[in-house]
Structures are given as C-alpha cells and as structure tokens.
Amino acid sequence: MTAVTESNGAAVRTEAPFGTEVLAVRGCEPLTAADVPRSVLHDPAEPWSPTNCYTDVWIGLTAALGLDPVPMLGAAFSADFLGDQWEFLKPRQEDLEALYGLTVGEYDTWRPLGEHLQLAMSRGDALIVEVDAFHLPDTEGVSYRIEHTKTSIVPLRLDPLAGELVYLHNDGVHVLRGEDLENTLGPGARDGRVPYPYVELVRLSGLKRLPPRELWQHTIELVRGHLRRAPDSGGAADGPAQRLVTSIREHLPELAERGMDYFHLYSFATTRQAGLTSGLAAHACRYLAAGAAQWPSDLDAEQLLEAAEAFDAAAGAAKTLQFQLARAARGRTPRVDTSAEAFVAGHTAGMHAVREALGLGE
Template identity: 75%
Template sequence: MNQSLGPPAAHGTGSFGTETLAVKGCEGRTPATVPRSALHDPAEPWSPTNCYVDVWIGLLAALGLNPVPMLSAALSADFLGDQWEFVKPRTEDLEVLYGIKVGEYDTWRPLGEHLQLTMSRGDALIVEVDAYYLPDTEGVSYRTEHTKTSIVPLRLDPLAGELVYLHNDGAHTLAGEDLHETLGPRMRCGRVPYPYVELVRLHTLNRRSPEDLWHATLAVARDHLRRASAPGPDGHGPADGLVAAIREHLPRLAERGMGHFHLYSFATTRQAGLTAALAAHLCRYLADGAAAWPDGVSVERLARAADSFDGAAAAAKTLQFQLARVASGRTARIDKAAEALAAGYRAAIHDARAALDLEE
C-alpha cells in the first residue's frame, strides 16, 4: 500500500474500499492514455475554458465521443447585467445528443462510498472540490489558494492510493494526502465540506452515426438560437451590453487594482471570449456537416459566423489585456477592442441565424 496515505486512523484509507474501479470505457486509462480533444489544444486562445465545460469536453473525449455538438449552449449565452453567463451544456442537450442522463446527486453517505457505488456501475460523478489540493493547478492555486472547481474521477485504485481525474484541459493523478483532502473524510473540514455533485449515467449512452449526430446538433443549435436574447431596436445584443458595462466599470477597476481585475475579468472578458471561441467551433462543425449532408443550411453563412466568433474571441482577449493595464494604473484605450468584440458577436449571431433559416 502507498505509504503516503498514512495509517487508516489518520487518513481513512478504507474510505475508498479495495477494488479498482472506473467509469465505463475508462478501465485502463492513465493520464497519458486519456484521449485529448482538439478543443483542449494548447494553441486554443481560451483553453482551458471554464471548469464545467472542460470536464465535459474531457469526459466525452475519454468516452470516444465528439464534444463539439454539446457547444450549442454557447449560442444562447447572455450578458447578466454585471457579468457574462458561465456557459454550460444543458442536460437536455446531453441526453438528446449522446443519450447521457445528468442530474443532481444527493451525497448522504461519505463521498468515498458514493464514488465506489457509482463507479461500480460504470457511471461518473462531477464533483465540486477545493483546487487547493489539485496538483494540476500548481503555480495557480495548488497549496496556495482555496477555490472551488469541478472534477470528474475516471479511475480509482485504492490499493495504490491513486485516482485518475479530469480537470481543466487534461487528465491527472491525485494521490496521498491530496486525495483524502479532496474526496476522503477530511474534505468535511475543508473549503467544500458538502460539495455539489452531479451523477452522469452512462447506461443509456447512444453512439450516433456522424450524420445522425450532425442532424441532432442542428436541431439543438436552432433551439439555442431561438432562446438567445433578441437584439434590441438598435440591433445591439448581449456583447454590446457587456461592453457598455465594462466602460462604466473602468473607474472602479483603476481604483481597486489587480486583485479586483482578476476576479472581474474572469466574470466578463474571459467568459465572453471563451463563449465566442466555443461557438466558432460549433459553427465550423455545422458548416462541415452542411457540406457533407446538404439540408438547406448555408455553409458560407456558417463559415462567416465562425470567423466572426473567432474575431470576437480574439477581441475579448485584447480587451482583457487592456483592462489589466487600467487596473495597474496605466492608460489604455479600450474602444477598438471593445467595438470589435461587440461587432463580431453581432455579426456572428446574425449569420448563424440566417444560415439556420431563423431570420425574420
């Protein structure tokens, strides 16, 4: 047994049982052998995205599924008045596209027991944990800052004292004290003593053919575009609201400094930028499908929408750098990047709606 776990009385070694367990399809996985989605390419401007989208990208890739279709939620993401929506795939979309059922899970037993029970059935859990004990966040929060994030345990080997888990843009190993503080009995004394947990049921998983998956994604994308906030009388949409709010917030950003900037930019420019980048991937996927299986969908308009979303994502990154200058007490002109973000987003949504025959 791994001696780093310490005596059972101190660390609760038995809290994870003795049997090696894994999510169905991930039985032999190690961090080095878990498939990596192109969405997590280091060249992607906003990868990692957000912790929830990232674990879904990672889980679907680990299961041999294409995660791009679930990104339709990016088309309906909205500005919430003081921040951009934290984009998440809808549970209904995941069931339609992949047959995967997701719902809140009541952890009335010790979490280690729930982990054993769900993994023994081949199902997965999405668990809120304290990033303070996640070694993949070294240099950011590992052993330096307590903050909540989401992980998916993939494979548990209690005798080796190791857990393979998904977080951010990859798969990693959790062991020893870190494992027990994150998912064992000692988590009750930590930052996330009673985590929000979702159960991912995989027994109904549906591996659609590429054409069938594309048609299903098309329907889901149309639904999200119908749900998206309609442009105002001036043609302005959510990104225009975000830009206006950022301009209004500039004096406070200059007063409160870099600590405030990191929190503010995460909720605004980062969320808007990654949403646009994900929407660009979805539009290109839809364009490729429209070329392969003509269905009255405009390949050209979808390609234009993807380019405009990419432009908005790049503008959000430039705007974020400029906001950092403001927060550090320097002068920065934000108008060009701010307008590029808003205009790119407006054009992208317009072309996506036109391509899917939703324009009035």
C-alpha cells in the same frame, strides 16, 4: 468502510474511504493520464483553453468516452450578459441526453463522499464533483497550496490500494495521490473549502453513439432551439455584446481603484466567459458547415464559415480587452474602444450569420 491490518501482532482498524477495488467510469477502465483521448477544443493553441471548469470536464469526459464534444456546444448561441457577468457556459442537460444518451442530475451526498464515489464508479457512472483546488497539483502556481477555491473535477479511474486517482480537470487529465486525494475526496475534504460539495451524477447506462449524419442532424435542431431563445444580438444597446462592453467601460474606474486581485475575479466573470463562449461558438459553426458540405440540407455552409470567422474575431477581441482591463487594474490608462467595438462587431456578425444560415433570419 474500514480495512483491518496487523501491527506488532495487534489488530488495527484503519479507514479505507475508497474501499479496496480498482474502479473506473465505464469505458475508461484501461485508461491512464497519458493515453486519455484529447479533444481539439483543448488544443493549447486555442485562445481560451482551458475554458471554464464545468465545460472543460464535459469536453474531457465526452472525449474520454470516444464521443465528439463539439455538438454539445449549442448553448454558446443562447448565452447572455446578465448585468454583472457573462453567462457561465454549461452544456444543457437535455442536449447531452439527446446527443449522447447521457443523463445528468444533482446527486445528494448524504454519506461520506468516498462511499458515493465507490457506488457510482462500481456501476460505471461518473460524478462531477466540486472540490477545493488548494489540493489539486495540476493548479500548481495558481491555487495548489496557495488559495482555497472551488472547481469541478470528474474522477475517471480509482486505485485505492495504490492511492491514485486519474481525474479530469480544466483542459487535462491528471493523477491525484496521497494526502491530496484524502483532502479532495476523502475524509479531509470535510475540513476544506467544500465540505459538502455540489455533485452531479452522469449515468452512462443509456450511452449512445449516433452515426455521424444523424448526430449532425440532431445538432442542427438543438442549435436552432438555442438561437430561438437567444437574446437579441442586433447590435443595438440591448444586445448582449453591447451591454457587456458598456458595463466594462463603466467599471474601469473601479478596476483602477481595487487592483489586480479584483481584476482576476472581474475578468473571469466577464471577458473570459464572453471570449470562451465566442470561441466555442466558432467551433460549432465549423462543425455545422462541414456537415452541410457533406450531406444535403437547407443550411448555408458558406454563411456558417462566415459566422465562425466572426466568432473567432470576437474571441480574439475579448482576449485583447482582458489584457487592457489588467492595465486599468494596474493604474494605467487603457484604450479599450477598439477591442470593445471589435468584440461587439464580431459577436453580432456571428449571431446574424448563423441565424441566416439556419433559416432563422428576420
């Protein structure tokens, strides 16, 4: 798409990759980066906020739409250790549709990305887009103009004439301008780390706002489904928490050999994912407990609060374990036994208590 301007009396055609109209996700039209609602899950006091880029944009998007993101966290209870990494936590598409009426699916980017962005936002829909963090100013000091790495964002409001995009990334809402905008979502993206990004379309046409009690009841059934598919957490050698720490112990010599660059990659895939999953599981437990205290049900609110405390302990232990892995990567001798055992104990106790609270105990 192009725009025509005049320069010294001659017609000049210039690219307008985002068109000329102000566009926004439905319900986000008046929002600025300063007034987008923020979830408690993105409180700076949270030990694992930001979480991971995909879960973060869903936390941010649901909060921006005036929805409670906590009910969508059921997938935290079915996360597993996959041998070389803890499962990357993502809200499940079927959960998002059941709770909020939001439908999500892969979106084929067969045209320039800017055109797809215009079309989706003109309908009020949202796109979750993989981009190169090298061009995201909110990653200053980490990736911005330093390192090319993939991450996910959600554009909320686009003003092409002002050259500004309000977008969600990590635990905040930010503004992208000028050259950074061109290189992230415009023609310049074709020359970057993510020339053909993976994109998901979030359709808002079916958006629903369930009454609090009905939302809570839906959440109970979704959590039960996740608990039924969850791996064994009985504390035996085949439980996910135990398998993680066993793998970490075996990996300590390689960390010492390969240093800090390797540590950052390794810890993101292991202790970080395990810690944030545990922390979000704790929030889900407290949400279920609050409902059980308010409305009649067969849930045990006290056991749910015990589960939340256990998951919080696991999240904290994973943070300590991550610090100790950094010591190993610097060539020091880490003492990981206490934190490793605390993570296993917390995660195992949390899973046991939430199963019991929801009537799924053995």
